[in-house]
Amino acid sequence: MAEFSIIDTYFNRPQHHAVDLGVGDDSAVLTPPANQQLVICTDTLVAGRHFPLDTDPHAIGWKSVAVNLSDIAAMGAKPHSILLALSLADIEHDWLKGFSQGLYACCDQFGVSLIGGDTTQSPHLTISVTALGWIESGQAITRAGAQVGDYVCVSGQMGDAAFGLAHLDHVLRKRLDYPTPRCQLGQQLKGLASSMIDVSDGLAQDLGHILKASGVGAQIQLDALPISAALLQLPEQKQWQYALAGGDDYELCFTISAQNYQKLIQQKLDINITKIGQITQHTDLTFVQNGLDHLLHFSGYQHFAE
Numbered sequence: 001m002a003e004f005s006i007i008d009t010y011f012n013r014p015q016h017h018a019v020d021l022g023v024g025d026d027s028a029v030l031t032p033p034a035n036q037q038l039v040i041c042t043d044t045l046v047a048g049r050h051f052p053l054d055t056d057p058h059a060i061g062w063k064s065v066a067v068n069l070s071d072i073a074a075m076g077a078k079p080h081s082i083l084l085a086l087s088l089a090d091i092e093h094d095w096l097k098g099f100s101q102g103l104y105a106c107c108d109q110f111g112v113s114l115i116g117g118d119t120t121q122s123p124h125l126t127i128s129v130t131a132l133g134w135i136e137s138g139q140a141i142t143r144a145g146a147q148v149g150d151y152v153c154v155s156g157q158m159g160d161a162a163f164g165l166a167h168l169d170h171v172l173r174k175r176l177d178y179p180t181p182r183c184q185l186g187q188q189l190k191g192l193a194s195s196m197i198d199v200s201d202g203l204a205q206d207l208g209h210i211l212k213a214s215g216v217g218a219q220i221q222l223d224a225l226p227i228s229a230a231l232l233q234l235p236e237q238k239q240w241q242y243a244l245a246g247g248d249d250y251e252l253c254f255t256i257s258a259q260n261y262q263k264l265i266q267q268k269l270d271i272n273i274t275k276i277g278q279i280t281q282h283t284d285l286t287f288v289q290n291g292l293d294h295l296l297h298f299s300g301y302q303h304f305a306e
Contacts, residue, residue, distance in 0.1 A: 006096065006119050013104075019081060019113050028115035030081070032134070039077040039133040039140060043067050047125035051177070052168060057095045059177035060127065061102025066179045067200065068131035069110055070250040073186030074198040076141040077133035081115045082107065084129055087122035110183050135190070141254070145194040146214035150255040152277040155182050157226045158203055159239070162246020172230055179250035184270050189254060192264050196254035202245040204296075207253055208285060214255075220277035222289040240287075240296060255279055 012023045021029035032038060045064055047053055065082060072079045084103070107114060112131075164176035182198075189196060195210045211218055222236075225243045232239065256264065265273065280286075287294040 006091065009096075013114075019115055022113065022115040023117075025116075028081070028083070030115075030132075035137050036134040037137050037140065039072055039075050039135055040130065041068055041071040042128060042130040043071070044126060044128040052165070054168075055177060056102075057098035058102035058105070061099040061104075062106045062178055063102075064127045064129050065103055065106035065110075065112070065131075066181050067250060068129045069106070069112065069181035069183055070179065070198040070200070070252075072131050072133040073181050073183045074141070074196050074252060075133070075135060076139060076186050076190040076193070076196070077135035078187055079110055079112050079131060079133045079181075079183055081113045082129050082131045084114060084117035084127070086117065086119045086128075087124065087126040088119070089121070089123055089125060110181065139190050141186075141189060141193050141196040143195050143197055143210045143213035146210055146216050146218075146255040146279050147194055147257065148216060148279055148281050150194055150257055150279040151261050151275045152207065152218050152220065152253070152255055152279060153261070153273050153275050154199070154203065154226065154251055154253050155185055155271045155273055156180075156249070156251040157228050158199070158244070158249055158251065159227050159231050159242030159246045161248035161250075162242045163228075163231055165246075165248065170230065172228065176248055179248065180271075181250060182252045182271060185252060185273075188264065188267055188269065189252075189256075192260040193254040193256050194260075196252060199249045199251045199253050200247060202247040203249070203253060204244040204285065205247075210253070210255065211283065211285060214279075215283060217280040217282040217284045217286070218277050219280050219286045219288055222287050222294060224274060224276045226272065226274040226276075244296070 020031055045051060051060055069079045160172045160175035164170055164173035195214055197206050197210055199206050222240060227239055227243050231242055287296045
């Protein structure tokens with residue numbers, strides 16, 4: 001089966017009305033909505049590095065899309081479409097069928113179209129997705145706006161995916177294989193959150209990016225971390241390791257003023273929000289439990305070993 005036959009069989013279907021030209025030509029063509037900016041991101045997943053080798057192809061397809069939509073959500077944008085670059089060692093029809101079904105399942109749930117990409121042969125399974133979204137001009141939420149006194153908040157639970165990776169037979173593996181991008185919440189935070197990031201490499205490390213970009217610090221209350229019942233059975237240090245450094249949660253971490261926080265919680269939210277700390281003037285990240293400081297050092301996920 002040639003490249004174009006793979007595309008026609010597994011990755012070509014009618015586009016939604018907001019795509020002028022999609023799969024099948026040299027490039028896709030879109031018409032930007034009036035008074036909106038394009039938000040664009042890309043992520044690459046490598047077999048054995050970003051997902052276990054035994055991962056179901058449906059889950060790989062879902063996650064390939066979800067991790068990119070999470071970045072779009074972290075800017076407060078509405079996701080629109082994706083491009084897929086797929087490198088395969090061999091053509092396995094059962095794998096391609098499952099992968100494409102998982103990819104389209106995530107696309108359909110979040111109103112996204114596959115509008116183009118590339119397929120090639122490689123010794124290693126590699127999936128690169130580029131996601132596009134739209135946001136009103138000047139409304140993108142960046143990492144650089146946190147203000148002293150803002151609350152630090154997170155969506156969902158921390159550490160589930162890392163626990164699932166360490167315990168592949170546990171029910172929490174689903175949180176590793178099928179992350180949920182918080183697209184609705186991201187859009188609800190427009191005009192409310194002062195800064196935001198998605199938690200992909202570990203909460204402590206990703207929050208650190210906000211602190212560095214904003215020139216502030218933060219104090220985190222360890223007892224406030226939202227963690228699942230499975231993690232609560234572990235010693236505290238292990239709980240904190242998963243929750244603060246595990247990565248792959250794809251929840252949103254954001255800062256918000258007390259006034260805007262009240263506005264947020266009055267909305268109908270599709271996920272729980274937890275206040276875990278506060279932005280401080282000193283440019284460091286500290287951890288507190290029962291009024292006592294804890295010296296914790298977590299590096300988070302590293303893409304390259306030093």
